[in-house]
Every structure is written in C-alpha cells, then in structure tokens.
Amino acid sequence: QLGKTLDVGEPEPSSKAPAKPSSSSEADDTGDEGDEGTVRAKGVSHLIEVHNPNLEGPHEGPSRKEAEAAARAVTDPLKLKSEIELASDLARLALVRKEREQAALKREQEKQAREAAREAAAKRAQEKLQASRQKGTSKPGARRSETKQHGSKSGSGDKSHGATASADQSSAKDKGSHPDA
Numbered sequence: 001q002l003g004k005t006l007d008v009g010e011p012e013p014s015s016k017a018p019a020k021p022s023s024s025s026e027a028d029d030t031g032d033e034g035d036e037g038t039v040r041a042k043g044v045s046h047l048i049e050v051h052n053p054n055l056e057g058p059h060e061g062p063s064r065k066e067a068e069a070a071a072r073a074v075t076d077p078l079k080l081k082s083e084i085e086l087a088s089d090l091a092r093l094a095l096v097r098k099e100r101e102q103a104a105l106k107r108e109q110e111k112q113a114r115e116a117a118r119e120a121a122a123k124r125a126q127e128k129l130q131a132s133r134q135k136g137t138s139k140p141g142a143r144r145s146e147t148k149q150h151g152s153k154s155g156s157g158d159k160s161h162g163a164t165a166s167a168d169q170s171s172a173k174d175k176g177s178h179p180d181a
Helices: 025-029 064-074 083-135 145-153 156-177
Strands: none
Touching: none
8 A cells, every 4th residue: 555645636625624514414415424533634644655664553572682582591501502611611610619628628627726726725724733733832923932941051042142242342342443433
C-alpha cells in the first residue's frame, strides 16, 4: 500500500470541523455517516500512506541485546573456555590451595612455638621462685644478714678497713698539694 493515493477529483470541504448531517432522511442515505467522528487532516499527508517501523507501538519481547545478555547469563562460563584455559585455571587454583595450606600450617607451628615458649618461661619463673624460697630470701633486694656476719668473722673485714684508710691518706695528700687549699 506504499504510495497509495486517494482520488483527488472529489471536492473537499474547506471547513475544519466535520459536517453536521441534516435532519432530513436524504442526508442519511448519502453516506456521510462515517464523517461524524473523524477529524480531517491538513495538507496532503493524509493522501499518502507510508509504512514507518519507528512509528509503531512498543516492540513486544526483549531486544536483541537483551536476549543475548540473557543467553550469556544462563550459559556456563566453563563451557565457553577452551580446554587449555581450563587446565591452566585448575593448575593455578591448585597452586593457590597449596600455598594457603602451607601458610595455615606455618601459622599453626608459630602458634605452637609461642605457646611452648610461654610455657617454658612460666616454668623457668616458677623454678626461680622455688630456688629463691629454698635459699631463704623472700625478695630479690632483701639484705643478707647471714653472709655479712660470715664475711666479717673470716678476717676479710680487716682488709677492707685497711683499704679505706689508705684511700683516706691519699685523698689528704691530694688536698695538701693543691695551692688553693
């Protein structure tokens, strides 16, 4: 129907509003009944019928791009890869899994080593505490009255008194030799 034209020989009414039928029965017989509800178009655009796909209503169903995207989403990505790509992916995943297992084993060993070191330190502290209790000293900075008494009885105290006396004499000589004194 492209390029179909209407007969131009028929006179068109110049008024824009549809013609109102007369009340007589003659007007009903002429066939003007179709003109009651229609509005006449301006110009000659109503004479030529053109099929334009862009003027049609909304297209039913998804577009080509939407259909392809849906098909891609449904398909298994492993089927799209070649066998070589799949083999390399599996090898890479095996390496990653092995590295993770080794890292987990290393963390576990470090944790056990820290616990063993902590237990050994606690054991050494406990042994040191027991050894100090057996000696009779309650605190690390406590005076040892027994050892001082033993040292003065053995005669080592005489040597220490002599050493301090000689130190006093040398300091007196130094004072006398100074011109300021």
